[in-house]
Amino acid sequence: MQRLIRHLESRAGWRALVTAFGLGALASLAMPPIHAIPVLLLALPGLVILLGKAESWKRAALLGWAFGWGHHLIGLYWITYSILTEAERLWWLVPLAVPLLALWMGIYSVIPAVLAWKARPGWPRVMVLAGAWVLAEFVRGWAFTGFPWNLMGSVWTFSALPVQGAAWIGVHGLSLVTVALACTPLLGRRAMAGGLAVLAGFGAFGLARLWHVEPEPLPVTLVLVQGNVAQEAKWREESRWPIFRRYLELSRQGAEAASQEAPGTRPVIIWPETASPFLLADDPEARRIAAAALPPDGLLLAGTVRAEWGPDRRATKLFNSLVAMGPDATVSAVYDKAHLVPFGEYMPLSGLLPIRVIRGGVDFGAGPGPVAMSLPGLPAASPLICYEVIFSGAVVGKERPGWLLNITNDAWFGISAGPHQHLATARLRAVEEGLPLARAAQTGISAVFDSRGREVARLPLGETGIALAPLPAAGRPTPFSQLGLAIPAILTAVFLMVGLAGSVRQAKLATT
Template structure:
């Protein structure tokens, strides 16, 4: 049956080959969060490689890879449509094309490896070239056009802490490389499949060894994450501004008092509100800060997402920032972090003035915060602030001066009840493991969570729920190899795989 399936795939030509490849790519998306149906890759990856081998020319192989990538990203990023539906009356025409259109440039990052793999002979050489080139293009995807490293292939294993512990050494890109090599083994015979199974068993054993030791005692800090569950279409309406503020204040007041009663007397409490939690300029509005401070006990500190503005001489805003603001019980601002990596089209318009439409809300683009620095807010252990999708960038989440923990505030209300928030959560888990730092995540509609420095889930709220999450702040661990050396680890592994496959597979007369 397996040979018959491969033969059927190899026989596809023309538009039928492209449709079939797109279907295989969409099938591979089921391996991503939240489904994590990883075994589908045992069909999707070999199927793609067989179709590449059967392609008559390098150009045909390129388009087969492009179709596979388009199907994969269109299916994996379908939830982008939810953001369009928030303002369907303005952007209704984007609803059917948003995800397919975004998948078009992303498909190039599969087409490139496909074209390179076609040029070497079948077997291990083609698998190595394809896997190495895939990881190289994954790394490139994190930088081109400001970068969009969402749904890197290694995230398929992020359904738990154990399968992804190797990310501490090789990063998510190293996991992507191993995933491709293992999933291609059905093309390489029984011994290769046994080797792939042994590799997965080795990774599991490595995970057990890392997770076996008892965790260090937590820091003398309690965390209280408030998940307001405010629908995006309501959040910025004028008549909803006070109700939204009241929801967060009231949700914090009783929960903070209860949390401090349960904590030792020498513990402090860090309250975390999500990205742009309340529709006010918190850092610039003393009256709103006074109301917020009324919900904070004396041993508490609030970290809240908020829009921040810089005003000119005429009292007009000259620049606006997507920020995280620390507020103490006296209503004073104790620290600010501005978002560094902005979302194209969501927070600023690329090629400003050249596009005929404006998707960014409001009359101004957001400004970047510049260099990433640890935030120091009174007695709170210094932390790295990651606002929204900044957490998806491996190797770029910590400042040069290593913080004690990471805080990720986000507003996934844009994406409704979909796969988007779960994919975002998986990226956050991987960053904790790669950096060896605990991570607290506050999401407007969920999923909010706390991970320890090994990526184990300490606590979590549900998606689309209103509530609070209470947990101790886990201790930081020693810097991991990935924290020390970063993305070059994945780059070196990619080059080694590609070069060895190219050297072994080069020949004058290419055979499928």
């Protein structure tokens, strides 16, 4: 550590910025699906050392920005795949999109860097960095509609055991602990021993939570249907019927397998986001054909586009929706996605930008937000379409549902880290809320988690098929589900206040 400190302290000028960039890129390797968590023991202390040599707050801000740029450039590389699905039209964005997005996301590392630079060396600086880092995560989840992707607490999602603390402190609380523990090598052996004790405590807490036997699952068999349809083929006119037939055939196979493997249970067939190439809510013939694939007691929960029509029978508004329908082809419930993706589902500053990334002339409309969707013969579900699942503390409405239902189209991101990172956030929501979660993804990864985040079923990335799983019972409301972001917000404030107070005290002692 002393050799590392001397080496990093010798970095000056542009070399320090390049080093900060490299340390940020290194830190991204701790994220899913690699989970190389030990790299944080180098990356975050390295940032602290560089900040300690900064001669001004402006220099500290640049170092933080460089670190964040490298971190997000590597962590978000997979966004390029979504552009390549329309390479003939958007080819010019390929070398620009991710570097510019990462450059923007790097701004969120500026405040933690500046506040840590202002703090005194030692434990005050570490506590301020951890608190300010999570403060920036809160802002990132809210500003400009929010993009809380790859929060630092996500590094622990490789298993259910290390994320059980999220039931109390949420993913932001895990981020707080992770940043602080990663910096303990700077504080000496006692601090490192204390960090190991904290890790052991979290492990013991996780074992205690997982020791309890889950309640008996409900008499329902979930049938996750993964059509594995490539995004570039999805909306071609000649592909519509072949895609529809694929989902119908997989649904029939799933219903038959459910009757054989779990007789006496009700089959609930789940299609991913926009799986239907026809507007099911508006197309009686498509609903009739889909209903024919259902068993007499079956239920289909399907992702589809829904439209509102003008007097000339032209669509005036589109919705990214989930519809529930039974064998009688009647739609019993509809949920419209509320948290839309900028540039993907609507154009910000419509009419002012010289380009239009999304096709067509109609933006998607937003639904009312998290709801407990009533389903015939089932516990109410909280539908979460695509990245709605990444917003901690915002996946459940006023009424507590019996389970979380996430449908998504990760075909945009190809065979990359993106779908793994998306799945990791879904697991965290199950633990935070104490609710089982079912996830159907167009190309994967489809999965079912119980209320403690244990994996019940999975379909790997890039495979066509079905996965069967019982619907796990809901757990008891967790402290996080009752208090939401208040708990990690209070912890963040405590870290910041204690760290800043320690800095003031040390400054006074230094002057006396």
